[in-house]
Amino acid sequence: MTRPERAPAPKRAKGARTSASAAAEAKAATAPPQLDLFPVRPVVDVLDPRSVVGAQTGVEHLVRVRLRPNDAPHLIFHDRHGWYCESHGPSCHTVQLARDEIK
Numbered sequence: 001m002t003r004p005e006r007a008p009a010p011k012r013a014k015g016a017r018t019s020a021s022a023a024a025e026a027k028a029a030t031a032p033p034q035l036d037l038f039p040v041r042p043v044v045d046v047l048d049p050r051s052v053v054g055a056q057t058g059v060e061h062l063v064r065v066r067l068r069p070n071d072a073p074h075l076i077f078h079d080r081h082g083w084y085c086e087s088h089g090p091s092c093h094t095v096q097l098a099r100d101e102i103k
């Protein structure tokens with residue numbers, strides 16, 4: 001990223017710059033990030049593989065993981081190949097969330 005070219009800012013009276021940054025610092029100190037107060041927990045739904053994949057399926061576990069309620073779900077399968085995400089494979093980080101839910 002490059003900054004757009006600008007004319008040099010006109011010189012200001014001393015004090016204007018420091019008071020603005022001091023106000024910003026004070027705000028940052030008194031307003032902790034909201035994520036720390038209200039962490040968004042992933043939504044993990046354990047599904048029945050036989051009702052989703054079929055009665056003859058060899059899938060042992062089927063788990064739907066959404067990192068946030070409105071996110072697209074990851075479908076995690078556990079079958080003879082092991083645990084894996086339908087979209088991202090075994091290295092998808094939601095696989096661990098699914099495994100934790102089954103244990």
Ligand SMILES: [Zn+2]
Binds near residue numbers: 074085087094
């Ligand atoms: Zn995934």
